[in-house]
Amino acid sequence: MAAKDNAPEQRIAILPAMIAALNGAFDDISKAMRLHRVWIALAHEDIGDQHRRTTLGPLWMLVNYFAFVGTFAFVFVTKDASNPSYIAYVAIGMLVWFYLTETITMSVSLFQREASFIQGTTLPLFVYVMRLTMQCIIRAGYSLAGCVLILLLGGYGINTNWLLSLVGLLLLILATPAFVVVFAFLGAFFPDSEFIVGNLMRVGMFFTPVFWVYSGQEGIQEYAYNWNPFTYFLEGVREPITTGIFPGHALAVTGYFCLGLWAIALLLLGLYRKRIVFLI
């Protein structure tokens, strides 16, 4: 009975805490945005360091992308494989999937990798989030160049459908910092998640319509297509180009998913950003 009587008071107490958390998160984000030169410079250095001693440099990312798309298009030779639309389907699917996989798997160990900065400077936590976001965007830029080349060679001339596809890409980029925050906190609280998430993302490729086409099959493919949020990220970018249809449903689902993800990310950032230093 007493608990029931206290419920409104508890709700009142939780509300200011939530508002304070959100204010803290927005404060951290705005400070990090003012320090954009820091995370842009660090992300460029990260990319440069990864390929500094190689002959092709960052172009290796483009080669990797071509290798994967080519392999899938070759291995999954079906009557569709000679169809340019299937190659375009795989090319865009791979572009989005690689971006998501890299973002998520690298996020899980983010705070651990940044431990010396977090324990030795007062940089806002969101600086590290944006550093990784920027790094993933730069890497995806190389794959995007490869994807555009494949599409043009496949006879997909640049038209207004590409603009619709950009909406999907924009949503994907908007969701990226939220993905990074959520998975970085998961990795800080649950270190084993680095391996669990890595494995799930590897397996997840087969449960996401990256290279297989959903055409009303029942069973596992139906669930994998309809109940997998990544499907909608993929279709939001892919459908306008491969089918010419505005992906209203995919963009709506992606939009709601982004809102939910950002809400969680903001709460995590607001509530735990000052505690991360004790966790790593």
Add this chain to the structure above:
Amino acid sequence: MTSITLNNVSLVYRLFEKLTLSAPGRRRSALGGNIAKSGTKQVVQALDGVSFELKAGDRLGLVGPNGAGKTTLLKVLYGIYQPSGGTISITGKVDALFNIHIGFRPEATGRRNIVLRGLISGWTAAEIEEKMEEIIDFSELGDFIDLPFKAYSQGMAARLAFAAATTLEPEILLMDEWIGAGDASFQEKAKRRMDELAEKAGIIVLASHDDALIQRVCTKKLTLRAGRVESLA
């Protein structure tokens, strides 16, 4: 006017039982401090009721055995750790010399590392430009400045890190041990730089185990033991 006022500051943090699949005995984070129980949770009482007041011209030496809370107190003053109790009031820009090698990238040139270091320290592009030659001159690296950092000897790397880290106009300077770098002649130069910094800073808080250094540099001495102020003289 620079000032620092701490009133009954405490820092208690929970020993997070990280969610992990490893054996229970290996779960805890390796953190120092005094472990206490708070209900069913284990907590570390890193600082307990720390109060003091510093005004412009004060040089405070923090002394105490390992694990007393000296570095923790410096990190609270710098804003890395948020105190769990008490109030802190700081007027003035706080600079810290904790880890002077932080952010240096082995693949980047010395010059690029100065730019990165400047960005991390919050310098503007104009400030980086302005300080660049001064840092290069002070580090005495000459043409090596355009070679990758990894090509430097240990002494050269230390000289660059020292030069970049101490190019400051501090109002409040926090130091975890006095820093020095390089060979005998550079160490003399580094000592002069540190003395100048100490001279320029409105307030200094220096944590050290070196009593002679504390006597030479500081005007006040705060002894910490187990996170508590044992004496302030």
